[in-house]
Amino acid sequence: xxxxxxxxxxxxxxxxxxxxxxxxxxxxxxxxxxxxxxxxxxxxxxxxxxxxxxxxxxxxxxxxxxxxxxxxxxxxxxxxxxxxxxxxxxxxxxxxxxxxxxxxxxxxxxxxxxxxxxxxxxxxxxxxxxxxxxxxxxxxxxxxxxxxxxxxxxxxxxxxxxxxxxxxxxxxxxxxxxxxxxxxxxxxxxxxxxxxxxxxxxxxxxxxxxxxxxxxxxxxxxxxxxxxxxxxxxxxxxxxxxxxxxxxxxxxxxxxxxxxxxxxxxxxxxxxxxxxxxxxxxxxx
Ligand code: GDP
Numbered sequence: 001x002x003x004x005x006x007x008x009x010x011x012x013x014x015x016x017x018x019x020x021x022x023x024x025x026x027x028x029x030x031x032x033x034x035x036x037x038x039x040x041x042x043x044x045x046x047x048x049x050x051x052x053x054x055x056x057x058x059x060x061x062x063x064x065x066x067x068x069x070x071x072x073x074x075x076x077x078x079x080x081x082x083x084x085x086x087x088x089x090x091x092x093x094x095x096x097x098x099x100x101x102x103x104x105x106x107x108x109x110x111x112x113x114x115x116x117x118x119x120x121x122x123x124x125x126x127x128x129x130x131x132x133x134x135x136x137x138x139x140x141x142x143x144x145x146x147x148x149x150x151x152x153x154x155x156x157x158x159x160x161x162x163x164x165x166x167x168x169x170x171x172x173x174x175x176x177x178x179x180x181x182x183x184x185x186x187x188x189x190x191x192x193x194x195x196x197x198x199x200x201x202x203x204x205x206x207x208x209x210x211x212x213x214x215x216x217x218x219x220x221x222x223x224x225x226x227x228x229x230x231x232x233x234x235x236x237x238x239x240x241x242x243x244x245x246x247x248x249x250x251x252x253x254x255x256x257x258x259x260x261x262x263x264x265x266x267x268x269x270x271x272x273x274x275x276x277x278x279x280x281x282x283x284x285x
Contacts (some may be wrong), residue, residue: 004167008038011115011149015161016098017043017091023117024054024075027062028280029179030122032167043094044071045087045114049123052082053272058281065282078126081134088155115161119168121185124245128152128160162246179279184270197262198236200269205239205259212276215268218242240265 012018018039023030027048046066051059059075066073072090076083091114092099102110131154147211152160171201180186182200204212209220223238237258242273244261246251251257 005034005038008117008163008167009162011161012039012042013147015042015113015115016047016095017112017114019045019047019087019091019114019116019160021047021049021116021122021124023122023183024051024059024062025161025278026183026280027282028177029176029279030183030185032117032119035117035167036242043098045090045094046071046073047087047127047240048073049078049127051076052079052161053276055276055278058278061282076127078123079129081130081182082270084127084130084134086247087131088158091158092154093194096247100109109157111157115163117163117167119180119262120166121183124162129161131160176213182266182269182279184266188266194237194240194258194262195233197265198233199237200236201243201265202236204274204277208275208277211277212239215274216243217246 007053017271018035020031020035026112048054048059063075065072066234072094074083074086074090076087078084091112095112099110099112104279115135116128117125118127132152135154135158136193150162152162156235171180177186178196178199179190181192201212212218213220219242220239223235240258240261241256243265244256247261247264249257249260249264265274269277
């Protein structure tokens with residue numbers, strides 16, 4: 001077991017529930033697949049963050065999938081705080097039996113403790129900051145608990161515990177790594193930007209062609225792949241060139257600056273300028 005996993009297991013004993021934050025644009029790739037095993041039978045609530053820049057229809061579908069699995073998932077936007085009012089009531093509902101049992105034992109109003117987990121970049125800090133600000137509570141560093149743990153009071157009788165360490169998802173699946181790179185969860189390597197943008201554009205051509213056509217004023221329906229083997233890069237690169245040409249991104253000699261076009265596409269996808277997009281649909285839809 002890694003140090004982070006050990007810390008997590010120890011911290012779990014201190015909480016009543018786990019709030020898992022995922023990126024609504026990549027609900028599958030942004031979750032840590034070990035988490036379920038690690039948290040065992042602890043009640044769990046899922047926060048689908050960044051839902052403001054994810055596809056509305058897909059948000060609803062994912063929430064329905066979670067609901068079918070007996071898990072409460074809330075669409076939230078931790079940048080503005082939208083949806084966060086539902087958080088504490090939802091946790092209380094998830095813990096209804098436990099709260100009843102506390103009350104039966106004379107522990108009415110016992111503090112509810114929730115551990116917040118999430119892979120980097122999903123908005124864990126934004127979530128905690130927003131909840132703390134809403135409650136106007138002070139951040140406290142309480143001694144005596146596992147080192148590195150930080151508790152935040154977010155309401156009367158409600159506390160959040162920030163997870164120590166970083167829980168990375170598994171990168172064994174190449175597509176998972178790629179999608180995490182699309183959203184900026186893994187650090188950009190400038191050398192890979194053009195490749196990433198090409199791959200993203202291919203996905204968009206198949207799934208959201210109207211968005212790139214509208215945003216960049218280009219056609220996407222008249223590109224035929226040269227052959228099956230090279231389909232990816234050829235189509236993606238052609239789109240990248242069209243975008244660069246349209247935007248006037250040229251280098252001396254009149255060649256298209258595809259690197260600049262790639263950076264533009266990636267930035268505009270990441271900050272939502274390109275539109276509301278979800279890269280992973282629930283299976284069966
Ligand atoms: P952490 O690494 O999980 O702590 O993530 P941060 O809280 O630092 O957020 C990572 C990036 O995502 C930052 O640029 C945030 O402004 C942005 N972000 C966080 N939550 C949201 C959200 O709900 N919507 C949008 N559009 N951006 C968000």
